[in-house]
Amino acid sequence: MKRLLLSIVLPIVCLSSFAQILQENINFETPDSLFQIDTSLVGNIWQIGRPSKILFDSAYSATNAVVTDTINYYPTNNLSTFTIKVYYPTFSIAYPTTFIQFRHKYDTDTLHDGGYIEVSYDSLTTWTNISNDPNFLGFYYDQVNQSNPIISNGNAAFTGRSNSWQYEFFNWCYWLAWPDTTPVYLRFVFSSDSIQNNREGWMIDDIQVWTDWCEGIPELQNNNLISLFPNPTSDELRINHTNSISTSSIQVINYSGEVVYIINNFTGETINVRQLPNGIYLLKYSDGKGYEVKKFVVQH
Numbered sequence: 658m659k660r661l662l663l664s665i666v667l668p669i670v671c672l673s674s675f676a677q678i679l680q681e682n683i684n685f686e687t688p689d690s691l692f693q694i695d696t697s698l699v700g701n702i703w704q705i706g707r708p709s710k711i712l713f714d715s716a717y718s719a720t721n722a723v724v725t726d727t728i729n730y731y732p733t734n735n736l737s738t739f740t741i742k743v744y745y746p747t748f749s750i751a752y753p754t755t756f757i758q759f760r761h762k763y764d765t766d767t768l769h770d771g772g773y774i775e776v777s778y779d780s781l782t783t784w785t786n787i788s789n790d791p792n793f794l795g796f797y798y799d800q801v802n803q804s805n806p807i808i809s810n811g812n813a814a815f816t817g818r819s820n821s822w823q824y825e826f827f828n829w830c831y832w833l834a835w836p837d838t839t840p841v842y843l844r845f846v847f848s849s850d851s852i853q854n855n856r857e858g859w860m861i862d863d864i865q866v867w868t869d870w871c872e873g874i875p876e877l878q879n880n881n882l883i884s885l886f887p888n889p890t891s892d893e894l895r896i897n898h899t900n901s902i903s904t905s906s907i908q909v910i911n912y913s914g915e916v917v918y919i920i921n922n923f924t925g926e927t928i929n930v931r932q933l934p935n936g937i938y939l940l941k942y943s944d945g946k947g948y949e950v951k952k953f954v955v956q957h
Contacts, residue, residue: 740781743755759864
């Protein structure tokens with residue numbers, strides 16, 4: 658895992674001016690102390706290695722991915738998990754916004770078997786499916802239809818067959834007040850029922866986690882501040898907003914978590930993206946009281 662800690666002066670993360678971004682990249686090529694397969698769970702089929710199936714024939718990048726068995730179909734009546742520690746409270750008062758992105762394929766019995774993600778705020782004691790956690794704003798397992806398919810064990814999940822690699826991105830916000838020092842964990846769960854369908858399961862690669870936080874008074878997330886178009890774009894990105902005051906600011910973050918574009922005192926309607934390479938980006942817009950994060954694609 659590679660971790661990058663950046664210190665930047667930005668007014669768009671919080672009302673105080675000091676912010677940091679902690680990024681973690683998990684590519685499954687080297688051992689990772691924050692990633693843990695639960696070896697105490699009987700029948701856990703998650704493996705790190707080179708996929709050698711029909712649909713799961715290679716990792717997204719390099720050689721390895723984490724797969725529900727690199728060779729065999731997943732078995733019946735299976736429950737398999739791995740966890741990632743995603744937040745380290747290091748300041749006395751923090752208002753973190755955590756961003757997660759990863760690539761994955763899945764091949765399961767539709768609406769019976771599938772994979773889902775849970776979050777724990779109390780050191781692995783209790784878990785909540787992120788589709789039921791109000792901190793995860795606007796997350797759907799089925800992004801196209803903005804719905805949450807339910808599998809046999811009652812959980813919303815990724816289910817069915819994705820065919821190609823899918824990109825997932827989501828973020829969530831929560832308040833941690835001093836002297837809270839409890840880390841936050843994500844748990845990736847795969848579940849199957851009693852019917853064997855000879856499917857390949859779930860494969861995940863290139864998990865990236867980064868967190869913005871600040872000391873001081875937090876802004877509030879507001880998902881109604883802006884709209885972006887055209888998307889994808891090759892030239893200019895239009896930002897439809899109603900705020901014209903000089904406290905508005907823009908930050909653009911690339912797929913590697915680097916801040917590539919900053920505009921303070923933004924009062925315009927467009928930004929020029931001609932100089933940005935093709936790829937997926939996050940745009941974070943702040944009006945001084947609230948902020949919104951949206952994804953956009955540059956495609957020349």
